[in-house]
Amino acid sequence: xxxxxxxxxRVICKSGTSVKIECRSLDFQATTMFWYRQxxxxxxxxxATSNEGSKATYEQGVEKDKFLINHASLTLSxxxxxxxxxxDSSFYICSGRGPRAYEQYFGPGTRLTVT
Amino acid sequence: GQNIDQPTEMTATEGAIVQINCTYQTSGxxxxxxxxxxxxxxxxxxxxxxxxxxxxxxxxxxxxSRSKGYSYLLLKELQMKDSASYLCAxxxxxxxxxFGTGTRLLVSP
Numbered sequence: 001x002x003x004x005x006x007x008x009x010r011v012i013c014k015s016g017t018s019v020k021i022e023c024r025s026l027d028f029q030a031t032t033m034f035w036y037r038q039x040x041x042x043x044x045x046x047x048a049t050s051n052e053g054s055k056a057t058y059e060q061g062v063e064k065d066k067f068l069i070n071h072a073s074l075t076l077s078x079x080x081x082x083x084x085x086x087x088d089s090s091f092y093i094c095s096g097r098g099p100r101a102y103e104q105y106f107g108p109g110t111r112l113t114v115t
Numbered sequence: 116g117q118n119i120d121q122p123t124e125m126t127a128t129e130g131a132i133v134q135i136n137c138t139y140q141t142s143g144x145x146x147x148x149x150x151x152x153x154x155x156x157x158x159x160x161x162x163x164x165x166x167x168x169x170x171x172x173x174x175x176x177x178x179x180s181r182s183k184g185y186s187y188l189l190l191k192e193l194q195m196k197d198s199a200s201y202l203c204a205x206x207x208x209x210x211x212x213x214f215g216t217g218t219r220l221l222v223s224p
Contacts, residue, residue, distance in 0.1 A: 004157075032210065043202060043214040044158070093157055097210055102146055102165070104212060106157035 002028055002098045006107035013084055014115055020080045021110045023094030029074035030096030034104065035067075038091040050077045084114040117141045119215035121203050126221045127193050135188045135218045137203030145206040149177050149188045152200045152217070161188065161201075190220075198222045 003026040013019050023033055031052050036044040048069050050056045056069035068080040081088055091111055095104040118140045127133040139147070146165040150158035164170055164179035164186060176189040188201055203215040 034212070043216045046211060046213070049211065091155075102163060102206060102210070103160065104210065106159070108157045109155070111155070
């Protein structure tokens with residue numbers, strides 16, 4: 001149980017375009033989802049906390065107008081990278097808070113490459 | 116600020132025991148997690164410690180000392196499939212996780 005999916009797994013886009021990444025909790029309801037970014041050989045950095053039905057809370061240094069997060073239902077959160085640039089190329093991972101409050105279940109990640 | 120330190124890389128032999136250390140200094144503490152991450156994949160949960168002491172789960176054990184800001188992950192009877200990165204993460208409050216840089220473990224035959 002506690003499975004999180006992400007779509008797409010890989011995406012290549014041109015500089016200046018927007019990309020949407022979906023994060024779904026398949027067998028549990030996630031009132032809170034988290035979005036992370038991971039650069040090569042680095043650890044996961046929390047970008048934002050997404051609560052169902054309310055605005056996301058962004059970490060310091062993360063541009064909320066560039067990384068749009070929508071958490072419209074208990075099983076779906078989306079991250080849209082707007083006007084993508086090559087420096088946005090990274091591995092984006094979401095997680096959902098599980099039935100036990102301290103647990104987070106991670107999605108398989110989305111590899112974004114901006115050319 | 117938040118600071119979580121782990122060794123960058125470790126090597127060990129199949130069948131051996133390896134201990135991966137993690138020291139932390141964070142503004143809050145609601146528990147410490149260990150995750151395993153294979154290259155290009157999402158992290159998978161290994162253990163959670165919120166009280167001092169040792170938690171054992173099969174071949175994996177995790178220890179926590181809150182007064183020392185220290186934890187370790189112990190892997191026994193190493194297998195080739197254990198080659199991965201091991202991430203130490205501290206929950207600082209409101210379920211926020213702050214991750215260490217990760218330790219890349221290479222298990223050789």
